Amino acid sequence: MEALEPADFERAARDRLPSDVWDFVQGGSGAERTLAANRARFAECRLRPRTMVDVSVTDQRLTLLGSRLDTPVGIAPMAYHQLFHPEGETATARAAGRAGALMVAGIFASRTLESIAGAATGPLWLQLYWLRRRDALAAVVERAEAAGYRALVLTVDAPRIGRRLRDARNGFAIPAHVRAVNLDPALMAASHRADQGSSGLADHAREQFDPTLTWADLAWLRERTRLPIVLKGILTAEDARLAAEHGADAVVVSNHGGRQLDGALPSLAALPEVAAAAPPNLPVLLDGGVRTGTDVALAVALGARAVLIGRPVLWGLAVDGEDGVARVLDLLKAELDDALALLGRPRLADLDPAAVVPA
Template structure:
């Protein structure tokens, strides 16, 4: 890996971390991180949809130095950003999840730990970060209950249920590359998981997909979500919502927050961009829950766009893996500090004193 102190010149935007990460990661690993499903139409659509959002700035507002402070799930954070849940972070850097969680702690933003993390959740929460745990539904419901107890004991602050993966999307780059996890990398939070499947090979199916399908139940229903809400005293977040009707049902089932997401373009190819569906979801749920945006966030201007479209905050995924790959926790901290500076600049240029005021801005289509 490249040491953070050796990065010359210093990155000045998140895209710079992408360029550096591509030089240090094996091509197969880069494709695993960078790719989407199918023809990657939805993957590209996330970016083009955000780029078409024009934010109408207000002037003469007397704002010079905006505050970025934000409340999410009843807690105050330094900015309206959280680190998205991403699997197998030791794939890109040996320090893996604890390094990225430590960077989130320094930045004072939530870190969403994946059930498919390559480091036990107890080691992640030991960093002192505000950790939300991301759950896929296990085939054995008793194992779900056991995992919930473990997550609570570890000190996680919220439970994030991902609902848009009944099966893993068909990711052509991984199929062409015969991508598989190295044998030393295992999903450290899975009880009784078939770890061997993640390292083997099945014609036409990536090992990662085979492992996921063996461990997780494909037929999650609204009754399962209600069961979970009744048994977990952590705030419930539902991630992977695009349809406003599903958003309302999630709130009815006990969700405190919703993440509008198409899984970064890695599930149903041809699904609409998350940013496209965000305003409809916000309108459907009103003030009944917080709404976050995931998929495609690459800059402070993107954060402003999401706020102006009605989001309470955003999840940032791939850019954090780029930074982690480039230089571990110091580089990840630099990426979050850079993003904070960009959000502050964007708010100031839009005439906003804080993230809440950005939600009152007008948006118009551009391009």
């Protein structure tokens, strides 16, 4: 398939995936207002290009938490990549390495932490949910550090799973041949069955996610790792300041891809206040609704150090495995190069709020 933009993979993936898996990856919570608003916010912004600037060379390289990256486009944490391709997260990791991009693996990865690390040639971070079983959480953290992961990303916006109606209507459960192999099977049993009007993922979250998580608990995690700790799910200036006060090393502005609180702020709308509240030594990332290189430029101009993409990666994986993911990343990198040149801001550091007329 000749893909000219990431959306080409969306159309092709829809034809290849079972309908319940398609709804699982595409859907949001509730009436899916936040899911739609994530994209709409990008569409509402306008760019202010400068002219008569030497743009013969563009440069989108950066350093993030000590890692050199060729692009500010990274891969967001997502579970169960083997739903989309037999090689799962190892194919995704190889593609990220080819692009010089960051990959954030999920705690519910369907390949082992060690095999993902073995496939990766670029930096890897590991995403965590706060589990009731602290021993299981600590064991995963220890394995990640031993395998060479460079940061931990704690998802803080999921004390419970949002009401994902597509999954409930489909009675969606993870098929038996796809497993979260880095955790005790007993912890994951509920994800493989679904009651009428519910989903296996929602049932599993009710059983295993610890809703008592508070800022004080970060000390427990800090005591168990030397890795940087990134908090994902920050949407307000208040929480950005608290993250800094409690020792976070970075934050991700995120509404979980529109899959948690329906009606929450679009990520791009929340970004300026979070970026303004974060101290200079606290990198701010963004996910949610990024689909083009121009979207990446907008996010960086409004305060993001980098962006993480989710659904487009899974579209590429479903269509053509490693090569599909690599092509999605290459398209976004090429689009970002075009945006930098046409904006008259050839380096990432040249992007600032003056480049954008906000929505």
